[in-house]
Amino acid sequence: MLEPLYLNLGQHDALSDAEKALLAGAMTFERHFAIGQDIVASGSRPTYSTLILDGLAARYKVLENGGRQFTSLQVPGDFVDLHAFLLKTMDHGIVALSPCHVIFAEHSRLRAITEEAPHLTRLLWLDTLVDGAIHREWIVAMGRRSKTSHLAHLVCELFVRLQVVERTNGMSFHLPLSQAELADVLGLSVVHMNRVIGALRKVGVVSWANHTVTILDWHRLQEIAEFDPTYLSMMREPR
Amino acid sequence: MLEPLYLNLGQHDALSDAEKALLAGAMTFERHFAIGQDIVASGSRPTYSTLILDGLAARYKVLENGGRQFTSLQVPGDFVDLHAFLLKTMDHGIVALSPCHVIFAEHSRLRAITEEAPHLTRLLWLDTLVDGAIHREWIVAMGRRSKTSHLAHLVCELFVRLQVVERTNGMSFHLPLSQAELADVLGLSVVHMNRVIGALRKVGVVSWANHTVTILDWHRLQEIAEFDPTYLSMMREPR
């Protein structure tokens, strides 16, 4: 059941059976969330961290004028709020973008891991560091990439991340986001989001229909995105 | 000498003398960097992490078209590349925006801390989590705030962060960024950056001259920025 987590953490460094057992021991109950439901509420102080077993979720903030901005997309194997273990108070919400199956890890047991399992602690820490690296890449995309390149970069990133947890199908993957939701990822209006998707389609590097993205020309898509996966730390090495 | 680090880490939770000694013991040699020098090069694999004792630095990425985007600003007391301890390879560069006095912490000794000092480990981990929280706030600002609000938010954030490490002077602080550099923070053209600064000045909430920012109306500045410092985790509580 925790396979996606093992795949996610294991991509960076070997994960021993003892460590897997520790992780499994930290888990408590499971739960399902429907589309649009808040998995974690902004302002709350959770006592557990949430691992996605299946589905797509997103961190977001809402401004006074009603504008919403997603700050990350979370795929199976991701702890959506591992940071709350130490940050304590959620400064943002987390919403289910597709039906989500999640499992909760008790903070008290995560704390025990930090007391007794230094290597596993470093891997969990690393997981949040990759989170930060993705954030930085998003900042660059928002600030200095063309919108087409930004979208292409997002497609590259999601494809690679989903591939790690075996959620791709050949060169395709399921992306259950409406264009309005995508607009809240890139920080665009819905109308312009539609234009940008159209532009990327027109170049012919992806086909995009029925919430399924198929990469037709991986090489050229990476070129358009200037995608360099270094920031995802997918190299397996001692940490 | 490590006072800014103690202030920075100590804002989140109490830091014991033993822990301060461990941190001090991790430090090796110091160094000065001139404006514009790279403190850490993109693509490198550092074996130490860099703590800013004095000065202002920034993380950045450069795109093929020459565009540069800063992904964070680093003030005294910040580890600019603590993440490289586990990420291993730098996926971005770090440049000195003012003359910088730094000190290097050996990764091997940081690793020893993770083996022997769980609470201090959590505080260091937390430091990188706050980093991530700041990134998220930047993403929101870039995607959904007006440019004036974005700039106001940046001023609020820097003021609060500098205050923690005692680098403010009443309601003023030194901000040695040219408008071209600021443009690379907000992701704007230099011309438009100039317009936005003019707009914020015109509202009368800040005065801004000679690289010194003075907040004239803190309350209204926060309103314009919708600034809520929760994300900086400045509450002192057990972690």
Added chain:
DNA sequence: AGCGCACTCTAACAAATGTTAATGCCCGTC
């Protein structure tokens, strides 16, 4: 004092992006 240089600021125009509104399509419900 004069020069050169980096930086700020402005103007005029071009391009990108947002807003409002309308149309068509798909799909589930009655």
Added chain:
DNA sequence: GACGGGCATTAACATTTGTTAGAGTGCGCT
């Protein structure tokens, strides 16, 4: 099979942001 709602798409127009160019300003250097 008709109806209604959410979503994708497009058009027309408004606003924001970028580009290019140049003038003004302060400051260190000779």
